[in-house]
Amino acid sequence: MTYKNIGNSPIPFAPNEFAKRVINWQRQHGRHDLPWQQYNQPYHVLVSELMLQQTQVSTVIPYFHNWIVKFPDFNTLASAQEDQVLNAWQGLGYYSRARNLHRAAQFVVAQYNGQLPDSPELLREVPGVGPYTAGAITAFAFNKPAAIVDGNVKRLFARYFGIEGDLSSTQLNRKLWQLAERYTPNHNNRAYAQGLLDLGATLCKPRQPKCEECPLQKTCNAFATHRVDTLPTAKKKKQIPTKQGYFLYSLTAAGVLLEQRPSDGIWPRLWSFPELKQASHEFTEHGSFKHVFSHYRLNALVYNASSENKAERLHHTALKRVAVEDLDQVGLPAPIRKYLDTQLQRLDK
DNA sequence: AATTCGTGGCG
DNA sequence: TCGCCAAGAAT
Numbered sequence: 001m002t003y004k005n006i007g008n009s010p011i012p013f014a015p016n017e018f019a020k021r022v023i024n025w026q027r028q029h030g031r032h033d034l035p036w037q038q039y040n041q042p043y044h045v046l047v048s049e050l051m052l053q054q055t056q057v058s059t060v061i062p063y064f065h066n067w068i069v070k071f072p073d074f075n076t077l078a079s080a081q082e083d084q085v086l087n088a089w090q091g092l093g094y095y096s097r098a099r100n101l102h103r104a105a106q107f108v109v110a111q112y113n114g115q116l117p118d119s120p121e122l123l124r125e126v127p128g129v130g131p132y133t134a135g136a137i138t139a140f141a142f143n144k145p146a147a148i149v150d151g152n153v154k155r156l157f158a159r160y161f162g163i164e165g166d167l168s169s170t171q172l173n174r175k176l177w178q179l180a181e182r183y184t185p186n187h188n189n190r191a192y193a194q195g196l197l198d199l200g201a202t203l204c205k206p207r208q209p210k211c212e213e214c215p216l217q218k219t220c221n222a223f224a225t226h227r228v229d230t231l232p233t234a235k236k237k238k239q240i241p242t243k244q245g246y247f248l249y250s251l252t253a254a255g256v257l258l259e260q261r262p263s264d265g266i267w268p269r270l271w272s273f274p275e276l277k278q279a280s281h282e283f284t285e286h287g288s289f290k291h292v293f294s295h296y297r298l299n300a301l302v303y304n305a306s307s308e309n310k311a312e313r314l315h316h317t318a319l320k321r322v323a324v325e326d327l328d329q330v331g332l333p334a335p336i337r338k339y340l341d342t343q344l345q346r347l348d349k
Numbered sequence: 350a351a352t353t354c355g356t357g358g359c360g
Numbered sequence: 361t362c363g364c365c366a367a368g369a370a371t
Contacts, residue, residue, distance in 0.1 A: 049367065050368095051367090052367040052368095053366090053367070053369070054366055054367085054368055054369090055366060055368095056365085056366045056367090057366090057367080059366085060367090094369090096369080096370075097369080100370090127369095128368095128369070128370090130368055130370080131368085131369090132369090133367080133368075133369080150368075151365080151366065151367075193367095200367090201366095206364080206365070206366090237364085294365095
């Protein structure tokens with residue numbers, strides 16, 4: 001390990017001292033009331049970890065509660081209908097995760113009789129479980145040693161060790177995992193892993209970190225070299241394109257006209273307003289909405305599809321009407337659900 | 350290696 | 361309003 005010689009770069013704590021401080025801090029100041037911590041069981045840890053991928057804790061919490069009520073264990077989830085799974089996930093985003101979790105339950109039931117394995121290597125074979133999640137399950141569900149590297153750990157390590165450069169590069173990713181392995185304690189890894197995440201979430205935050213309260217401040221490279229605000233190195237962002245979308249809206253006494261989207265692309269397997277590939281003069285305008293995805297902006301135009309025959313003719317995929325009272329049997333994308341809710345509220349008044 | 354997967358909150 | 365970013369994985 002080489003350290004950039006800026007100012008007085010401190011010598012990092014040895015792994016045992018580092019882990020000891022993280023664990024002690026976690027026990028005194030860390031989070032202990034997160035819903036999934038009340039279980040610490042493999043199923044609950046798996047559910048929470050997949051929900052938490054690229055998603056903030058506060059967003060996940062209500063979904064987690066609802067999920068556990070609907071699908072309390074591996075067997076229940078494994079035998080559930082996909083539409084029910086997607087309905088419970090609707091609004092949470094990254095919908096492949098829902099299908100991965102569904103497949104994961106079926107995999108664990110079929111392969112392991114409902115018992116998750118306790119090693120990162122075997123966990124990696126579970127659908128939706130990557131290197132981070134495999135380590136997290138090993139730590140949280142089994143309290144066994146395994147490294148975790150997520151956004152929090154990357155940021156904390158980049159600052160603590162004074163690592164510059166693009167953290168998403170293969171080279172630095174390898175370095176971060178090596179550091180994470182080296183600093184993983186042989187005991188109490190559940191508290192250690194939770195401590196790393198809690199430090200990253202509450203003290204070593206992206207903006208306005210609270211270095212005064214940090215148990216690692218004394219030997220933090222970024223703190224000593226006044227680089228807390230410049231580490232980790234900001235990566236150059238490329239701007240996202242704007243796409244146009246054209247949807248059909250039709251609400252009758254029989255329900256809402258919907259199509260199930262294909263398994264690839266945006267909103268896979270969710271139910272949405274039927275989408276046209278291009279603008280059409282055959283319909284009148286009903287409304288519009290805008291939506292921002294991680295990789296493009298969507299400007300959507302919604303047509304009045306009073307004539308269902310016309311809609312069918314412009315479409316290859318099967319359309320169906322879903323009664324309003326049956327909308328909780330399918331998963332709707334967030335902006336579609338919003339648009340629909342607005343219309344339904346108008347009808348109630 | 351680079352893309353493609355959502356959504357909501359916050360400064 | 362706008363960019364940032366969050367317990368990443370799959371391809």
